[in-house]
Amino acid sequence: MLNEEDLKGIFVPVVTPFLPNGGLDLASYQNYLGKLLEHNIQGLVINGTTGESPTVSWEEVASLVKATKKSMPGSSIPVIIGTGTNDTASTVKRTEMAGRLGADAVLVVVPYYSRPSQEGIIEHFRRAAQVGVPVIAYEIPSRTGVRLTADTTRRIMELDGVIGLKDSSGSIGLISELTRFDCKPVLCGEDILFHAMLAAGASGGILAAANVETDAFINVFRLADKDRFVDAKKAFDQLLPLIQLLFQESNPAPLKWLLARKNWIAHDTVRLPMAPITYELKLSLERWLNS
Numbered sequence: 001m002l003n004e005e006d007l008k009g010i011f012v013p014v015v016t017p018f019l020p021n022g023g024l025d026l027a028s029y030q031n032y033l034g035k036l037l038e039h040n041i042q043g044l045v046i047n048g049t050t051g052e053s054p055t056v057s058w059e060e061v062a063s064l065v066k067a068t069k070k071s072m073p074g075s076s077i078p079v080i081i082g083t084g085t086n087d088t089a090s091t092v093k094r095t096e097m098a099g100r101l102g103a104d105a106v107l108v109v110v111p112y113y114s115r116p117s118q119e120g121i122i123e124h125f126r127r128a129a130q131v132g133v134p135v136i137a138y139e140i141p142s143r144t145g146v147r148l149t150a151d152t153t154r155r156i157m158e159l160d161g162v163i164g165l166k167d168s169s170g171s172i173g174l175i176s177e178l179t180r181f182d183c184k185p186v187l188c189g190e191d192i193l194f195h196a197m198l199a200a201g202a203s204g205g206i207l208a209a210a211n212v213e214t215d216a217f218i219n220v221f222r223l224a225d226k227d228r229f230v231d232a233k234k235a236f237d238q239l240l241p242l243i244q245l246l247f248q249e250s251n252p253a254p255l256k257w258l259l260a261r262k263n264w265i266a267h268d269t270v271r272l273p274m275a276p277i278t279y280e281l282k283l284s285l286e287r288w289l290n291s
């Protein structure tokens, strides 16, 4: 299982490939996984936002995890499973099931939709962490509808069993507050802010765009890790056009289109209410591919 020291480097949140009829496409998944595992990544995240967790059943998550383990026998690449929901009891149950599937850690998103109080959110994480599988808390207010204060985040990160934070808060405000003092690792979860967050003390990232330019993201991380922030910035700037395109419409639809276009997965199918990308974005991605 993961501990704090392991949250360093590039973690790739995987897409969940679907067939045109919406069923799980495990053949594509295995092909795509083979491509990702050619790179020196620090871990995989299954059933994250990029994995379309709101529309993926637990049985499907289990199939993905089993396929992942089968694809990398003897590999030590950590597998992190998204188990967060907006219901504490079901989050706890999913975290227990993830432990039985062999998760190295779980990604638990701030409970969305209900807009709970900060105290309720802390209690949600306390219960998830008590399961005994290491928890990475996931702050993404643009999707959850509730924003953690720096004090709440600190209290969550201080819980036993919470090993770090994935920060998709949308600015460097939170990480700057957290890293003023000693704190557990913060992973960037906002691709466009990767360099800025490394400079503010992030220990790596869980980045959808790293599905595509994996080595380039690893390079940015390594340069920053050696305090070569100017070189890291130059390398990161090269990634900006891709990042802008991948987030022009809701992630992961653009990413799935690109992976399908590269034949890593067979189809760009997303499950409703996610919709396929527009014709205009396809043209722009095609231009990027040819650039």
Ligand SMILES: O=C(O)C1=N[C@H](C(=O)O)C[C@H](O)C1
Pocket (backbone or CB within 6 Å): 013, 045, 048, 049, 050, 051, 140, 143, 168, 189, 190, 191, 206, 207, 208, 209, 251, 252
């Ligand atoms: O699935 C993830 O983990 C990520 N989700 C974020 C989002 O889609 O909002 C983006 C980030 O790159 C990784």
